[in-house]
Amino acid sequence: MPEVNLLRALPQTKRNIEKRAAAQTAENIAISRQYGREYFDGPRELGYGGYRYDGRWIPVARDIVAHFGLKAGDRVLDVGCAKGFLVHDLMQVCPGLEAFGLDISEYALMNCSPEVVGRLHLGSADKLPFPDRSFSAVISINTIHNLVRSDAVTAVREVERLAPGRGFIQVDSYHTPEQRDVFLSWVLTAKFHDYPKGWLALFADAGYTGDYYWTLV
Numbered sequence: 001m002p003e004v005n006l007l008r009a010l011p012q013t014k015r016n017i018e019k020r021a022a023a024q025t026a027e028n029i030a031i032s033r034q035y036g037r038e039y040f041d042g043p044r045e046l047g048y049g050g051y052r053y054d055g056r057w058i059p060v061a062r063d064i065v066a067h068f069g070l071k072a073g074d075r076v077l078d079v080g081c082a083k084g085f086l087v088h089d090l091m092q093v094c095p096g097l098e099a100f101g102l103d104i105s106e107y108a109l110m111n112c113s114p115e116v117v118g119r120l121h122l123g124s125a126d127k128l129p130f131p132d133r134s135f136s137a138v139i140s141i142n143t144i145h146n147l148v149r150s151d152a153v154t155a156v157r158e159v160e161r162l163a164p165g166r167g168f169i170q171v172d173s174y175h176t177p178e179q180r181d182v183f184l185s186w187v188l189t190a191k192f193h194d195y196p197k198g199w200l201a202l203f204a205d206a207g208y209t210g211d212y213y214w215t216l217v
């Protein structure tokens with residue numbers, strides 16, 4: 001089943017849409033898109049408002065391992081891994097699994113969990129520095145929408161190249177014009193977003209055969 005909610009175990013966060021909408025200035029958007037300290041550990045108006053490990057990804061990691069049937073010795077890549085919390089938890093729930101990450105943020109990598117030092121690569125989702133078919137699964141959560149459409153197509157193609165039919169991509173989307181309006185008052189970093197139909201067209205353009213799901217504000 002290509003549409004699968006692998007993040008169903010993640011707790012829902014309460015978002016203050018009005019406060020964020022008021023802070024959606026061109027300057028704040030530019031700062032957020034640098035993916036530095038301000039985005040991860042600055043005020044909520046600029047991004048996460050504090051991106052700290054709290055174990056919330058452990059049940060998600062279990063669901064990913066079960067979904068892909070991952071086992072010791074398999075290699076899994078998290079594209080847009082940030083500080084590597086999911087990489088850490090994947091190895092915790094599946095001992096012997098070789099988990100790796102890649103992110104464009106030097107700040108995130110320099111502030112990663114100590115257990116994943118050396119497992120996280122600096123790079124961009126549209127140019128993954130790994131051979132074809134080199135991973136048992138490739139995950140990318142809330143990252144590919146940060147690229148413009150043409151680069152997002154390339155990034156999705158990269159996921160497919162590394163793990164044909166064994167990808168999971170979650171991206172920003174909405175089902176109704178009302179949800180779209182709420183999303184537009186929240187979004188800071190996304191450069192491409194669409195209804196699921198638009199994303200499915202993008203996946204088709206990339207020849208993607210893996211799984212996916214939507215982040216709704």
Ligand SMILES: C[S@@+](CC[C@H](N)C(=O)[O-])C[C@H]1O[C@@H](n2cnc3c(N)ncnc32)[C@H](O)[C@@H]1O
Nearest residue numbers: 035080082103104105123124125141142143146
């Ligand atoms: C919303 S965060 C998601 C982090 C993590 N996957 C999660 O779900 O908690 C987006 C991440 O994408 C990264 N990112 C943005 N553009 C990127 C690109 N072109 N290539 C790789 N990572 C990128 C950011 O640095 C950030 O870590």
